[in-house]
Amino acid sequence: MTSTNAPSIAFLGTGSMGGAILSGLVASGATATSPVIATNRTPEKAAALSKLEGVTGVALNENPEGNREAAAGADIILIGVKPGMVPDLLAEIAPALKPGAIVVSLAAGVTIATFESILPDTAIVVRSMPNTPAVVGRAVTGIAPGTRADAAAMAAVRAVFETVGEVLEVAEDRIDALSTISGSGPAYVFALIEALTAAAIEKGFSPEEADLLVQGTFRGATELLAASDQTPTQLRINVTSPKGTTERALAVMSDAGLDQMFIRATDAALARAKELAAGS
Numbered sequence: 702m703t704s705t706n707a708p709s710i711a712f713l714g715t716g717s718m719g720g721a722i723l724s725g726l727v728a729s730g731a732t733a734t735s736p737v738i739a740t741n742r743t744p745e746k747a748a749a750l751s752k753l754e755g756v757t758g759v760a761l762n763e764n765p766e767g768n769r770e771a772a773a774g775a776d777i778i779l780i781g782v783k784p785g786m787v788p789d790l791l792a793e794i795a796p797a798l799k800p801g802a803i804v805v806s807l808a809a810g811v812t813i814a815t816f817e818s819i820l821p822d823t824a825i826v827v828r829s830m831p832n833t834p835a836v837v838g839r840a841v842t843g844i845a846p847g848t849r850a851d852a853a854a855m856a857a858v859r860a861v862f863e864t865v866g867e868v869l870e871v872a873e874d875r876i877d878a879l880s881t882i883s884g885s886g887p888a889y890v891f892a893l894i895e896a897l898t899a900a901a902i903e904k905g906f907s908p909e910e911a912d913l914l915v916q917g918t919f920r921g922a923t924e925l926l927a928a929s930d931q932t933p934t935q936l937r938i939n940v941t942s943p944k945g946t947t948e949r950a951l952a953v954m955s956d957a958g959l960d961q962m963f964i965r966a967t968d969a970a971l972a973r974a975k976e977l978a979a980g981s
């Protein structure tokens with residue numbers, strides 16, 4: 702532990718997801734008192750990471766020992782590489798880990814069993830599934846304990862993710878399902894925004910006008926939901942005048958199978974997680 706008693710953290714693989722968590726941590730002020738090492742491949746990205754307060758960026762293309770060195774000094778190591786790269790990275794850092802180091806997976810699909818089969822018995826594994834709104838402190842992160850993760854380890858990992866949003870602890874057998882909802886979820890929301898924006902442009906609005914209308918509506922609706930004590934169902938009903946225009950639009954969405962579409966979409970994501978678990 703550092704002199705602040707905050708755990709020292711290493712990010713191995715600082716791309717979209719690792720970078721989102723890191724920038725959320727920086728924005729929270731956490732890295733000012735508890736410095737972080739963040740590895741990635743290129744010197745350009747490492748230089749950009751090093752500009753963040755309390756962050757040392759390491760370029761593996763310049764320092765091939767970077768992952769091992771970062772892991773050796775860390776209490777909590779976040780594994781932020783693509784799922785297919787995880788086993789090689791774990792094998793690389795395994796000999797360097799401090800006893801009791803907590804290794805946190807960000808990877809979709811890769812199981813705790815895979816992590817624990819490669820890492821030493823002294824390492825504690827926690828599987829997580831965050832999402833990119835971590836950048837603005839609005840992540841939703843699922844965490845699941847490995848076989849050696851006790852309450853103290855889970856509390857330490859929860860504290861990291863609570864810095865960038867909300868945390869839900871689940872058993873590992875729920876984490877792939879959780880990933881299909883909140884891990885992938887921001888992409889579903891952005892896809893809906895893209896589709897409604899295309900509809901606005903089709904109705905004759907300029908792209909700038911369409912962005913204002915659509916993004917303002919998504920922001921307004923979610924902020925209304927957050928501020929309201931009414932359910933999403935009631936808030937939808939409040940917009941939908943009997944025999945009015947919204948009713949017609951929602952009927953089209955219902956006929957197009959909106960509810961079933963999300964079930965099929967999340968089923969497809971779940972099936973892909975099982976493929977990733979099998980290493981494909």
Ligand SMILES: NC(=O)C1=CN([C@@H]2O[C@H](COP(=O)(O)OP(=O)(O)OC[C@H]3O[C@@H](n4cnc5c(N)ncnc54)[C@H](O)[C@@H]3O)[C@@H](O)[C@H]2O)C=CC1
Pocket residue numbers: 713714715716717718719720740741742743761768780781782783784786790807808809830831832833884885
């Ligand atoms: N993008 C997302 O919204 C989410 C991603 N995840 C998971 O996060 C992980 C990373 O995904 P993304 O950030 O989207 O990918 P990404 O491709 O944006 O980031 C991966 C990073 O790893 C670096 N890298 C490659 N080889 C490396 C190595 N040997 N050591 C250290 N760094 C290395 C790359 O330079 C890159 O910066 C994946 O396992 C994914 O399943 C989980 C939840 C959400």
Ligand SMILES: O=C(O)[C@@H]1CCC=N1
Pocket residue numbers: 809880884885
């Ligand atoms: O698409 C993926 O595989 C990752 C996991 C959840 C969000 N992004």
